[in-house]
Amino acid sequence: xxxxxxxxxxxxxxxxxxxxxLYRAQTGETVRKIVDGREVVEKRVYTTLDEKLKAIAxxxxxxxxxxxxxxxxxxxxxxxxxxxxxxxxxxxxxxGIMALWLGFMKIAExxxxxQLLARAIAPVFRFLFPRVPIDHPAAGAxxxxxxxxxxxxxNAATPLGIKAMKELQELNGQKDTAxxxxxxxxxxxxxxxxxxxxxxxxxxxxxxxxxxxTIIVPILIxxxxxxxxxxxxxxxxxxxxxDTPLVYDQPDSRGANEEGTx
Amino acid sequence: xxxxxxxxxxxxxxxxxxxxxxxxxxxxxxVYELFVEGAKEGFNVAVMIIPYLVAILAAIAxxxxxxxxxxxxxxxxxxxxxxxxxxxxxxxxxxKPLSGSAARGVMLDIFSRYGVDSLPGFMASVIQGSTExxxxxxxxxxxxxxxxxxxxxxxxxxxxxxxGIVVSIILAHLYFAAK
Numbered sequence: 001x002x003x004x005x006x007x008x009x010x011x012x013x014x015x016x017x018x019x020x021x022l023y024r025a026q027t028g029e030t031v032r033k034i035v036d037g038r039e040v041v042e043k044r045v046y047t048t049l050d051e052k053l054k055a056i057a058x059x060x061x062x063x064x065x066x067x068x069x070x071x072x073x074x075x076x077x078x079x080x081x082x083x084x085x086x087x088x089x090x091x092x093x094x095x096g097i098m099a100l101w102l103g104f105m106k107i108a109e110x111x112x113x114x115q116l117l118a119r120a121i122a123p124v125f126r127f128l129f130p131r132v133p134i135d136h137p138a139a140g141a142x143x144x145x146x147x148x149x150x151x152x153x154x155n156a157a158t159p160l161g162i163k164a165m166k167e168l169q170e171l172n173g174q175k176d177t178a179x180x181x182x183x184x185x186x187x188x189x190x191x192x193x194x195x196x197x198x199x200x201x202x203x204x205x206x207x208x209x210x211x212x213x214t215i216i217v218p219i220l221i222x223x224x225x226x227x228x229x230x231x232x233x234x235x236x237x238x239x240x241x242x243d244t245p246l247v248y249d250q251p252d253s254r255g256a257n258e259e260g261t262x
Numbered sequence: 263x264x265x266x267x268x269x270x271x272x273x274x275x276x277x278x279x280x281x282x283x284x285x286x287x288x289x290x291x292x293v294y295e296l297f298v299e300g301a302k303e304g305f306n307v308a309v310m311i312i313p314y315l316v317a318i319l320a321a322i323a324x325x326x327x328x329x330x331x332x333x334x335x336x337x338x339x340x341x342x343x344x345x346x347x348x349x350x351x352x353x354x355x356x357x358k359p360l361s362g363s364a365a366r367g368v369m370l371d372i373f374s375r376y377g378v379d380s381l382p383g384f385m386a387s388v389i390q391g392s393t394e395x396x397x398x399x400x401x402x403x404x405x406x407x408x409x410x411x412x413x414x415x416x417x418x419x420x421x422x423x424x425x426g427i428v429v430s431i432i433l434a435h436l437y438f439a440a441k
Contacts, residue, residue, distance in 0.1 A: 009322060009324065013330045016329060067320045069323070087312055087316040095308040099303075099304030100304075102303050107286040108286070110291050113282065169407040178413045189399055190419030197391035203369065207373040209379055211379060215387040215388050219430075222429040226393070226422040230421060233417065
């Protein structure tokens with residue numbers, strides 16, 4: 001599936017970029033810019049052939065630059081002039097946050113805290129992830145990730161989610177293919193689960209809303225419907241392809257001092 | 263009320279840290295050694311997701327920068343009356359599964375053009391709050407463990423996403439009809 005999406009985005013993106021560059025070289029284009037914090041719309045018309053060819057070349061450069069920018073470390077957004085992180089920058093930022101959370105998680109795991117939490121909502125877990133033993137660290141890590149999502153702790157949710165994926169991968173007998181449990185976990189994760197949409201409220205306040213919190217209940221309803229749809233879709237679609245085999249090596253007896261798999 | 267929420271929000275993480283360490287220490291665990299052992303994995307995980315991040319972010323950047331995204335939104339808007347779904351909302355719904363920061367930009371753009379308390383502003387807020395960046399999450403989570411065959415994950419995730427968006431649009435219309 002990701003193969004189709006990737007190919008579609010790149011092929012269609014570049015073909016559209018080329019045709020629109022050719023088109024706009026003929027008709028002229030409007031360019032949005034931010035100058036001194038204000039948005040300015042600039043109209044450009046190309047009359048001579050030389051100008052047209054240059055405009056077409058510039059469009060290609062912009063496309064290339066954008067792809068390079070988001071792959072790199074940090075870059076300046078060409079429109080807003082704000083500094084943004086590329087893929088490498090994001091990953092570097094993650095190293096520390098990830099280490100911090102995985103460190104605390106290890107203590108919680110060794111202390112038996114996570115298993116305690118997992119047992120508290122065992123019935124729900126058994127429905128969603130029938131093949132994940134409730135005492136396995138995967139159950140606890142998934143629970144912690146969902147708790148972080150519910151509380152809106154964005155920078156905790158990702159490290160905890162990745163931790164859960166690593167634990168699920170230990171149960172997975174086919175290492176390059178997603179198990180049913182992984183698909184369900186991701187489907188739950190890809191529809192938001194926030195209790196208090198703090199960031200949206202914040203943006204509404206900043207935009208001068210007179211009733212910034214009216215969206216809380218609608219968001220909860222929409223989120224709930226999205227979740228139910230995702231779970232149902234997952235339960236139905238998982239019948240289309242066989243689940244991956246389980247690895248049956250002592251899932252419960254993993255001690256606190258065991259090294260990670262990698 | 264708002265202040266109380268803010269205080270709880272700011273103290274949740276320190277409290278989690280406190281609870282974990284205090285509980286572990288009380289159980290006579292070697293908390294420092296355990297922490298370091300767990301933290302060691304952080305580097306590998308973060309470095310491992312780089313190729314997956316580059317692939318997904320570059321593909322999305324090309325699709326957006328070329329104008330293909332706006333074209334697609336325009337094509338869908340052609341079939342939906344703007345009184346039902348404003349065209350900018352369609353763009354937001356298309357952008358959200360791909361990129362969180364881009365979606366935030368579209369939402370703020372809608373706020374400034376229609377007003378935050380307008381129907382499109384309300385709709386954009388609800389969509390922004392009830393959907394996730396599906397492709398980013400899938401790429402990072404599966405990338406971190408090296409899974410290539412994602413099976414039905416994206417289809418299930420997008421079903422949830424689509425449902426959330428449709429419900430958001432309906433709720434916004436209900437809210438403004440009742441007002």
